[in-house]
Amino acid sequence: MKTLHPSIARKAAGLSLIELMIAMVIGLILLMGLVQVMSASRAAYQLSTGVARTQENARFAVDFLQRDLRMAGHMGCVNDQSHMAPESPGSTDASRQGMNLWFLTKAQRDARTFTALSGTSYPLRFDMGVQGFEAQGTSPQDTVTLTDGTPVAGNANQWVPALPTAIADLKPVPGSDIVVIRFLSRDGVPATLASTSATNYTVTPEAYGTSVSTTDSTGLFALADCQQVSIFAADAISAAGVITVSNTGLNKSGLVGDEWSFESTQNKPVLYRAETVVYFVGVGEGTNVDGTKPPSLWRARAIATAGAVKFEKEELVEGVDSLQLLYGMDENLPVALPRGNIERVRTAAAVNTAPTNNPTNAQADEWRRVGTVQIGLLMRSSDRSASEQAAVTPILLGVKMQRGANDSRSDGHYRSVYETTVVMRNRLFGN
Template sequence: MNGITCLNRRQRGIGLVEIMVALVIGLILLAGLFQIFQSNRTSHRISEALARVQENGRFAMMFLSRDLRMAGHIGCTRDFGLRNTLGSSNYLYDFETYLVGHRDENGTGNWQPALPSGLSNVVKGTDVVTVRAADGNTILIDPMNSATDNVVPRTVHDLAVGDTVVLSDCEMAAAFRINQIDGAGALVHGQNLGKAYRGDAELMRIATTTYFIRENVAGEPALWRRIGNNPAEELVEGVDDLFVLYGIDTNADGAADEYKPADEVVSWDDVVSLQVTLRVRSREDNVTAEPDTVSYDGAQVTDRRLRQTFTSTISIRNRLK
């Protein structure tokens, strides 16, 4: 009996060594769990940032591609003259020049060619690209009796006073502003359109659209668009660089023979395609494991944002042969 009592007494409680071993094992397990949690959290943060960056990149390229490929579109063919009653001296109405780019190579805010008036707060070191084209939503008209007749639409439309439009057929085109819409629905313009257009002519809105990079109210860079004289609108956040190379057709075969930046383009009429590169960054500044240094707004910036570049070559449909 005494032997059993002594045995039970020796097995009562846990020694200090056992407690310390258990604590060490517990700490190791907790450290492992914490490491797994941190790893999963980091992976989730990177995956979420990458998904947002890729989505923004796709949307930004979609906006640019849609408008750039339509550069110079004013009707059924490109090989006819445009009678521009608005005058080509105004940047907004220079419809004879269907495309123009601006390059700030050194990030000093000195774009070549110079930026149009009214375009402000553009991020230095980024490109600006302007395209002029009709929107493609065609409206049919009643036949005109003379070149100075008011234009009478015969299909449903949403045109308004002040809109800039182009009237075209397969022979010529005329751009004019709608000064008034009379009681019969005729578009009053007060101009000589060069000819009396037939009933098969197409009437479309035409506009100058400019794409550029600017910071929004939150201080984040974004892709912006300005249509005509309207206020610029933010399209896609996170785009911090836009770089464009212009495909030059040197032998009139409709294909690009060389690509040049905007400040090296001699004749915009020779541009048949564009190679557009966008750099898109994450909103969060704690995504990547190591910091990265990039050029932004004329300076070197170091942060831990996730960045990705997107490049697309866009052919101008109106220049294809």
């Protein structure tokens, strides 16, 4: 039998148990370090993604709000303030001669009874270019506790004034303000108005501008010049852009006091689309990694079809914890035209001394004094991050936004405040 040399035996013996355990410990330490590096990298990536996403969403949301708010009250050649101003202080509502809404009967138009446009007809109150609804408990210096998880839609009485049914049906979530904006489209084209009978009419735009009536139509239109504006719902629109209108469905009257201005062949009125849009915060359509749905900013647009008007909503951006609005009001009293000097800032609940969702003409005059709107958006990342929650409580237009009781909840969402002031260019200079 062959005997191995001692040195060869030692080389063939392999690792001892102690050496193996030491190697395993070193390997585990290295692996733990690698896991820590990976975890830190993942947290940093989530945080940077959340920051970038909130910034992108905030820019997009502010851009949409700015574009529509700047158009508030645009009624063609002159604005809603001029069309709705009484002839003299203390005169009757019947002296408001510049705006004709075909959605009213002749008697209602003669008396300027715009409050008749309530309920499902609320979107048609084009006498008010802007109107806000203040979420209860969200005035400056108030404290709001943010919702954890999927937000829940509120009821109409959680805003001041209470929401009209048409807006409540959009299912906004409480804790955020709501604003309604009405205006005529930026693009307009000269058009010819013709009466085919006492109750039927055609509106024919110039050939180069048929897109006014055929592109992205709401079914609501206006004819305007520097003396008056008439707003109506279309029955049909031909391929050539010719609009057919009758005194049926949404239209309760037609050419009542409009003919003397609009049937001129020399100075034709201009055709516009009529727009009513609502901005609010609602439950988003997407789903986060944790299974919850984020709060999102929505834009609803009034569409007239089949003799009725309703809001069609679209989700703009997700991750909007709260929308807060403040309204800058002109110094002049409602009985006189505004001067463009903003001297006071009010919440929607304080614009009128007795807030109502269907204002009288005198109350609507207060809303026609609004010349600027301050926008505040509290944005958050869609998904939660492993990063430590910031210790500073966000303040949004004077409203403290806390996470849980005493701001003690750490939910992992990155949050940032974005604020800006929008000037209503159709309001400040009395045009």
